[in-house]
Amino acid sequence: MDSTSTQTKIDDITPAEWELMRIVWTKGSVYSRELISLMQQKRDWSDSTIKTLLRRLVQKGLLNTEKEDRKFKYTAAVEEIKAMDVTARQLFDHLCAMKRGQTLVNLIDHLELSQSDIESLQAVLTEKKKTAPETVKCDCLPEGMDETCDCN
Amino acid sequence: MDSTSTQTKIDDITPAEWELMRIVWTKGSVYSRELISLMQQKRDWSDSTIKTLLRRLVQKGLLNTEKEDRKFKYTAAVEEIKAMDVTARQLFDHLCAMKRGQTLVNLIDHLELSQSDIESLQAVLTEKKKTAPETVKCDCLPEGMDETCDCN
DNA sequence: ACTCAACGTTTACATTTGTCAACTCAAAAA
DNA sequence: TTTTTGAGTTGACAAATGTAAACGTTGAGT
Numbered sequence: 542m543d544s545t546s547t548q549t550k551i552d553d554i555t556p557a558e559w560e561l562m563r564i565v566w567t568k569g570s571v572y573s574r575e576l577i578s579l580m581q582q583k584r585d586w587s588d589s590t591i592k593t594l595l596r597r598l599v600q601k602g603l604l605n606t607e608k609e610d611r612k613f614k615y616t617a618a619v620e621e622i623k624a625m626d627v628t629a630r631q632l633f634d635h636l637c638a639m640k641r642g643q644t645l646v647n648l649i650d651h652l653e654l655s656q657s658d659i660e661s662l663q664a665v666l667t668e669k670k671k672t673a674p675e676t677v678k679c680d681c682l683p684e685g686m687d688e689t690c691d692c693n
Numbered sequence: 694m695d696s697t698s699t700q701t702k703i704d705d706i707t708p709a710e711w712e713l714m715r716i717v718w719t720k721g722s723v724y725s726r727e728l729i730s731l732m733q734q735k736r737d738w739s740d741s742t743i744k745t746l747l748r749r750l751v752q753k754g755l756l757n758t759e760k761e762d763r764k765f766k767y768t769a770a771v772e773e774i775k776a777m778d779v780t781a782r783q784l785f786d787h788l789c790a791m792k793r794g795q796t797l798v799n800l801i802d803h804l805e806l807s808q809s810d811i812e813s814l815q816a817v818l819t820e821k822k823k824t825a826p827e828t829v830k831c832d833c834l835p836e837g838m839d840e841t842c843d844c845n
Numbered sequence: 846a847c848t849c850a851a852c853g854t855t856t857a858c859a860t861t862t863g864t865c866a867a868c869t870c871a872a873a874a875a
Numbered sequence: 876t877t878t879t880t881g882a883g884t885t886g887a888c889a890a891a892t893g894t895a896a897a898c899g900t901t902g903a904g905t
Contacts, residue, residue, distance in 0.1 A: 553891095555891085555892060555893085556787065556892095556893095557892075557893065557894095558892095559787040560787075563787075563789055563833035564833060564834060566789070566833070567789065567831060567833040567834055568834075572852095573852070573853080574851080574852080579834060579835055579838070582835035582836070582838070583835050586893090586894075586895090587894070587895055587896085588852095588895090589894075589895045589896065589897090590893075590894050590895060592852085592853070592854085592895095593893085593894075593895080594892095594893085594894095595853095596853085596854080597891095597892090610902085611851080611852060611853085611900090611901065611902070612851085612852060612853085613852085613853080621789065621792065622792060622795060622796070622799070625788050625789075625792060625795075625796040625799075626796060626799045626800070626803075628784060628787075628788075629784065629785075629796055629797075629799075629800045630800065630803060632780060632781065632784050633781075633800065633804060635708065635711040635712075635715075635780075636777050636780075637715060637718070637719065637773065637777075638805070640773065640774060640777060641804055641806070641810075642806050642807060642809075642810025642811075642813065642814065643774060643777075643810070643813070644774070644777040644778060644781050645781075645797070645800075645801065645804075645806075645810070645814060646810075646813045646814055646817050647774070647777075647778045647781075648778070648781045648782065648785065648797075649797065649814065649817055649818065649821065650817050650821070651778075651782060652785060652793055652797075653790070653825075653826065653829050654793070654794050654797075654821065654825055654829065655794060655825060655826055655827060655828045655829045656822065656825050656826070656827055657794075657828075658793070658794025658795070658797070658798075658825075658829070659794075659818050659821060659822045659825050661794060661795070661798045662794065662797060662798055662801065662814075662818055663815065663818055663819075663822075665798050665801055665802050666801065666811050666814055666815055666818070667815075669801065669802070669806065669811060670808065670811045670812075670815075673805075673806055673807060673808050673810075673811055674805065674807055674808070675807060675808055676807045676809075677805055677806065677807045677810070679719060681715035681716060681718065681719040682716060682719055682720075682731060683731055683734035683735050684734075686731070686734070705861095707861085707862060707863085708862090708863095709862075709863065709864095710862095724882095725882070725883080726881080726882080738863090738864075738865095739864070739865060739866085740865095740882095741864075741865045741866065741867090742863075742864050742865060744882085744883070744884085745863085745864075745865080746862095746863085746864095747883095748883085748884080749861095749862085762872090763870090763871065763872065763881080763882060763883085764881085764882060764883085765882080765883080
C-alpha cells in the first residue's frame with residue numbers, strides 16, 4: 542500500500558479518529574478551525590494533535606478535502622452507517638459465535654434506544670426467527686475440533 | 694501503571710490477543726504447547742509470537758498461570774462474557790447515539806443467531822420498549838451544541 | 846511594505862502491537 | 876553423563892497511534 546494509494550481503510554479507524562469523524566459526519570463539512578474548536582470542547586487535545594489526526598484521516602481515505610481560499614474544507618469520504626457497520630461486524634468477529642447473542646442482549650439492555658429503534662429491531666428479529674437455526678456452534682477452536690469445545 | 698500492577702486491562706484486548714483468549718476461554722485451561730498448536734491451526738504465527746502474546750496477556754492480567762511441573766497452565770482471569778460486554782460497549786460508545794439502533798439492526802441482520810438468542814433479544818426489547826424514549830439525540834458534538842447537529 | 850495571525854506541513858517521540866530470533870534451563874533421552 | 880528438546884525469558888524491530896512542537900506561507904490589518 543504505497544502513499545499514492547487512495548484505498549479507503551474504513552476498517553481501521555482508531556478511537557481518536559472516531560471522535561473527529563463523528564464531528565465531520567454530523568456537520569456534513571467543516572473547516573479545520575471549526576473542527577479543532579469543536580474537538581477541543583470535548584477533548585484536551587492541542588491544535589497540532591488534531592491537525593495530525595486530520596492528515597492521517599485524509600491519507601487513509603476517510604476524509605476528503607476541498608481547498609477553499611487558503612483553508613481546507615473537510616468532508617467524510619465514507620458513509621457513517623457504513624463505517625459503523627464494518628466496525629461492529631469486525632468486533633463481533635472476535636467473539637465466540639455461540640455467545641454473540643448473549644452479548645447483544647447485554648448490549649441492548651445497556652443502550653438507550655428509541656421507540657422506533659426498538660420497533661425496527663423487533664421487526665428484523667421476527668423476520669430472522671423464521672429461518673434461524675436451533676443452535677449456533679462455538680467457532681473458537683480450529684476447524685474440525687469443535688468436539689473439544691467446552692463451551693457452556 | 695508500573696509493571697508490578699496487576700490491574701486487569703479488560704478493555705484493552707488487541708485483535709491478536711482475542712484469538713488466544715478465545716481458545717483459553719473455550720478450553721478452560723491450557724498449556725502453552727496446546728495453545729500454540731491450536732493457534733497455529735488457525736494462524737500462521739511462530740511459536741515465539743504466541744509466547745510473546747501469552748506473556749503480554751499475563752502482564753495485562755487477562756491470563757493467570759499456574760506452574761505445573763516445568764510448564765504453565767494458563768487460565769482466563771476474566772470472564773468471557775464480561776470481556777465481550779466491555780468491548781461491545783466500548784465500540785458503541787464511539788458511535789453516534791442516534792444511529793446505534795440502526796447499527797444494531799444491520800448487525801443483527803448480518804449475524805447468525807439461534808432461536809433462543811432471538812427469543813432472549815425479543816424479551817429484552819419488549820421490556821425495554823416500556824420505558825424507551827421517543828427519540829435519542831445525537832451526541833457527536835460538544836454539550837449544548839446539539840442544535841447544530843445535522844443528523845438526518 | 847511590514848508584521849502578524851491563521852493554516853497547513855514537517856519532524857519528533859514515546860507507546861503499543863504484531864512478529865520473531867536468540868538464549869537459558871532443566872527434564873528427558875541416549 | 877552428555878545431548879537433545881521443550882518451556883519460558885530477553886531483546887529486537889517495524890508499523891501504528893497518541894501527542895505535540897516547530898516551521899513555512901500567505902492573506903489581512905497597520
